Amino acid sequence: MSRGFNFSAGPATLPTKVLERARDELLEYGAERASVMEISHRSKAFERIAAESEADLRALLAIPDDYAVLFLQGGATQQFALLPMNLAGAGDTADYVLTGLWGEKAAAEAKPHVGVNIAATAAASNYTGVPDPASWALTPGAAYLHLTPNETIQGVEMLDLPALPAGHAPIVADLSSTILSRPLDISRYGVIYAGAQKNIGPAGLVVMIIRRDLLERAGAPRAKILRYADHAANQSLFNTPPTFSWYLAGQVFKWVREQGGVEAMAAANARKASTLYAAIDGSGGFYTNPVEVGARSWMNVPFVLADAALDKAFLAESEAAGLLALKGHKSVGGMRASLYNAMPQAGVDALVAFMRDFQQRHG
Ligand code: PMP
Numbered sequence: 001m002s003r004g005f006n007f008s009a010g011p012a013t014l015p016t017k018v019l020e021r022a023r024d025e026l027l028e029y030g031a032e033r034a035s036v037m038e039i040s041h042r043s044k045a046f047e048r049i050a051a052e053s054e055a056d057l058r059a060l061l062a063i064p065d066d067y068a069v070l071f072l073q074g075g076a077t078q079q080f081a082l083l084p085m086n087l088a089g090a091g092d093t094a095d096y097v098l099t100g101l102w103g104e105k106a107a108a109e110a111k112p113h114v115g116v117n118i119a120a121t122a123a124a125s126n127y128t129g130v131p132d133p134a135s136w137a138l139t140p141g142a143a144y145l146h147l148t149p150n151e152t153i154q155g156v157e158m159l160d161l162p163a164l165p166a167g168h169a170p171i172v173a174d175l176s177s178t179i180l181s182r183p184l185d186i187s188r189y190g191v192i193y194a195g196a197q198k199n200i201g202p203a204g205l206v207v208m209i210i211r212r213d214l215l216e217r218a219g220a221p222r223a224k225i226l227r228y229a230d231h232a233a234n235q236s237l238f239n240t241p242p243t244f245s246w247y248l249a250g251q252v253f254k255w256v257r258e259q260g261g262v263e264a265m266a267a268a269n270a271r272k273a274s275t276l277y278a279a280i281d282g283s284g285g286f287y288t289n290p291v292e293v294g295a296r297s298w299m300n301v302p303f304v305l306a307d308a309a310l311d312k313a314f315l316a317e318s319e320a321a322g323l324l325a326l327k328g329h330k331s332v333g334g335m336r337a338s339l340y341n342a343m344p345q346a347g348v349d350a351l352v353a354f355m356r357d358f359q360q361r362h363g
Contacts, residue, residue, distance in 0.1 A: 005347035007337040008325035009152050009300060010177065010197040015342045018251045029247075037244045041237055049243075050235065053250030060253060060262055063186050063209055068232040070208040071246050076102075076176045076195035079206060080109035082221075083172055083191065086228050088114035088143040089218035095119040095142045095169065099158070099295075100127045100151025101331060102174060107146070113219075114143060127154040129292035133162035142169040143217075144190060150178035150297055152198075153329040155289070155336065157297035161188055170214060177299050179207070180256055180341060182266035190214050198299070199340050201249035204242040256341065265341050272339045272348045273298040279352040286359045304334030310362055311335075321354050323347075 006013040029036040032045050039045055054069050063069060074082075083106075088094055094114045096107040098121035107116050117139050120131035138145065145168060150157045157178065161171070170190025179194040186192070191210050197203035208228070215229040224230040224238065231238050256265060277296060280287045280303050289296065289303045305311060311334065318326050328334040337351060 002322075004319075004322035004324040005343065005350055006324045007339075007343070007347075007351070009329070009336060009338045010195070011203050012198045012338055012340050013342045014201070014248075015252065015255045018248065018255050018342075021251055022248060036247045039243075041240050041243050046243060049247050049250055050237070053246060053253055056250065056253035056257060057207070060180065060256055061184055061186055061209070066212050067186060068208075068210045068212055068215065068228075070210065070228065070231050071236040071241055071249070072206050072208060072231060073204065073242055075203070075206055076174055076193060077105070077109070079174075079193045079208070080106040081113065082226055082228070083144070083146070083193075084110040084113035085219060085221045085226060087170075087172070087191070087214060087217050087219060091115070092143040092219065093117050093139045093141075095136075095139050095145045097121070097131065097136060097145070097147050098123060098127075099130050099148060099156045100154040102151055102153065102176070103146070103148040106148065106174060110146070117142070119145070122156070126290070127151065127156055128290045129295045130156065130158050133164065136164075138165070138168060143219075144172045145169045146172045146174070148174045150175065150299055152177040152300050152338075153302075153332060153336075155291055155297040155300040155302040156295050157299070158295070159298075161185075170211065177338075177340075178297075180262055180265060181269050181299055183262045196245060196249055198338070199252075199342075201252050202245050204245035205249055207249070252342075259341075268345065269298045269339065269341070272343065272345055273301065275345070275348045275352055276301050276337060276339065279355055283355070283359060286363050287355060299340055300336060300338050302328055302332050302334060302336040304328075307362075308333070313362065314358060317358060318351075318354055321350075323351050323354055326351075 032039050092114055095117050097119050110116050119138050120136040122131050172191040173189055175192050176195040177198045180199045193208045196205040215232055220227050280289050285306055287303045326335045328336040
């Protein structure tokens with residue numbers, strides 16, 4: 001086997017055990033005498049997959065009964081538009097706090113559908129921190145408050161949800177790149193959404209956790225395919241779902257449970273992140289990460305080399321050493337190491353050893 005350690009931001013590394021299981025079941029799923037990709041989404045076997053995956057996710061995140069769980073298509077980007085279409089009525093305002101590029105995109109896509117108030121933005125600091133919550137200019141009676149608690153590109157994470165004034169609008173959070181990395185208090189959110197291709201499974205799926213009272217807001221679009229309420233009423237089987245991605249997500253949920261759940265993930269993720277940040281900070285400026293220490297992401301760690309002329313050599317040599325996809329996002333440059341749940345400590349240790357060796361040879 002020549003699988004490398006894959007630091008891609010997404011689609012991202014998956015647990016090897018999950019891939020092996022999918023391989024073993026690829027031609028014949030259970031007693032179906034057909035692949036899971038070849039069976040009806042209305043079959044008993046798929047109904048079981050759907051029910052078990054939802055139950056496992058509910059158990060992992062302690063999702064209360066008054067929240068619906070949806071498995072939909074269209075990625076997180078489609079939700080940028082569907083959220084205001086479903087949650088806001090005519091004349092409504094929604095607040096957006098911007099801590100990076102994904103929040104910017106979410107706000108831009110919302111604009112045709114709701115009055116967008118940028119309640120706070122860290123753009124002036126080049127997205128290297130989270131604006132002080134005391135400075136957030138929240139709109140009284142806003143339809144919702146949108147946050148991107150982990151910005152995948154900038155590597156900025158709100159490690160805890162801030163305390164907000166009583167009676168604040170429901171929080172809508174894009175958790176694409178941090179869901180399942182640590183425990184969450186679901187009851188603090190109105191809507192959580194997450195593209196699957198980081199901590200959940202392969203691309204093609206977006207998981208949503210929606211407080212049920214928000215399913216029937218005044219602004220709901222007329223087309224059923226765009227309405228959360230219709231997807232919830234049909235258990236995400238309103239039309240043909242991405243069955244293979246959903247099946248694989250279910251396998252990932254089982255794997256997370258076997259590892260000890262989100263508490264165990266949090267412990268492992270904290271250790272991985274501190275290993276890498278310590279290596280960056282201890283490099284005497286050879287490598288740097290610009291994010292304020294208290295807002296550094298556990299999942300996505302961007303870093304630059306003091307001498308950008310070495311970037312090409314770093315990328316070529318790291319790839320040759322089996323450390324894959326370390327190129328940073330084009331808007332930030334340099335490198336980015338994504339340390340999702342499926343990245344083992346051994347991968348981070350190998351990366352850090354490579355970084356030290358590279359510095360010794362080129363520093
Ligand atoms: N939000 C965040 C935080 C992301 O990281 C991404 C993808 N990297 C997206 C949204 C967009 O997801 P998709 O491509 O699935 O629409």
